[in-house]
Amino acid sequence: MNNRVAVITGASSGIGLATAKLLAARGAKVALLARRKEVLDQAVNEIRAAGGEALALAVDVTDQASVDAAAAAVESAYGPANLVFNNAGVMLPGAIEARETAVWEQQIDLNVTGVMRVISAFVPQLVKSAEQGATADLVNTSSIAAQNIYPYFAVYGGTKAYVSHLSRHLRAELGPKNVRVSLIEPGITETELQGHWTFQGAKDWIANAAENMAFLQPQDVAEVVGFLADQPKHVNLQQVVVMPTGQAT
Template identity: 65%
Template sequence: MTTLTAADTPSDQRPLTGRVAVITGASSGMGAATAESLAAAGAKVALLARRKDRLDALVERLAPTGAEVVAHQLDVTDQDAADAVAARVREQLGRVDLVFNNAGVMLPGPITQQPRDEWQHQIDLNVTGLMHTIGAFVPQLVEAGQAGGTADLINTSSIAAQNIFPGFAVYSATKAFVTHLSRTLRAELGAQGVRVSTIEPGITETELQGHVTDEASKAWLADAAQTMELLQPQDIASVVTYLAGLPRRVNLQQVTVMPTQEQM
């Protein structure tokens, strides 16, 4: 079997050639799948996550594509570290013009159980970490947009931002923050040539479910996996790649992606 590299792929099949993409939460799930998709589409890719071993394995997996890929271990809750990585990525790959802001955690449970450490962890990662990534990379996005290039900030939210799921109050609130923030940023940054989009996935088969500690929530998620075909990480990756490949004048503000059988 012959393995094609990026150089072997026709240019019309590599619509993101010349783009420099950053992915947070890149070590697994939607982040890792999006790294594969963007690299195949011709982008240079910077992988950011906390688990260095996973990042190193992904870099090795992407090597046959011929794409330029770098990896940096990063906890996005550390603003200074995020700023330093942003500067380093620019040195390695060039000015960043695509950010997939994807790091996050889901820890549902009844509010009456008072799992305050889990509340704080979700806020720290889903809200504060998101803002740290924005703070670190938006200056490069604005620079790219004002120079006449295509620039994208794509944030991962959830259908929980819109719908009601008992036990998911804090997680849902963090994702509602992501969705509303993105709408407002689109109005602010669009005038400077930066597109802002939110992806709101339904239930997707990723590691998020494995972090859940509440037994009732675990049972509900397990039942969903048995009764419907869940979204796969590559489904979301294809949406990110599609958004980034649209003409510069087109900004899909909010994309909700649902499993066909999910009723919520």
């Protein structure tokens, strides 16, 4: 990881924060991107205190100008990114007949269009890094909901199905340019996402699940990102599904 310049969106908590700390501990220069600058600053202080190199950038992935500015700041500080963990997202379950269109739009704008904004801003840097001989990775966070069926998660699952299928197509486009594209589909992971839920049916479901299995922890998924990035340059793990041992579907 000593020659890696890693960019992580959704880096203020959960999987993103755990991945930032792991990659920095292994020697990467890490740019942490999220909206909560004060939280990012604290994370960067912790990384630097442990001997790592990190940069905090307040970014709103629903705003292309914000993402573009972050991309320019990363390249100015560290050179072109060669590892982008496209991880920002939101999960807001609800009954479809409730017609919560604002909630639908929030998930689509962050989970779909936000993913595309990050790709738009950083893929040119990944291509440049590959041309310069570096190992270049785009890793997208999807979900097991992209392929399995869960009541009240239709919109969320649809957004993640988009991310998964997008990633497969991008491999065909970017692979010939020596940019690896991978997607991670985690099962139930203990993060802040569940704390945003208001729909009681989903809250009851997750509470029952917690009584019957040990959830994945953010560090577990971070280890998968590290494993993907550490493969030889000619090896691209396209898709990794990582589940709690007790979760069947």
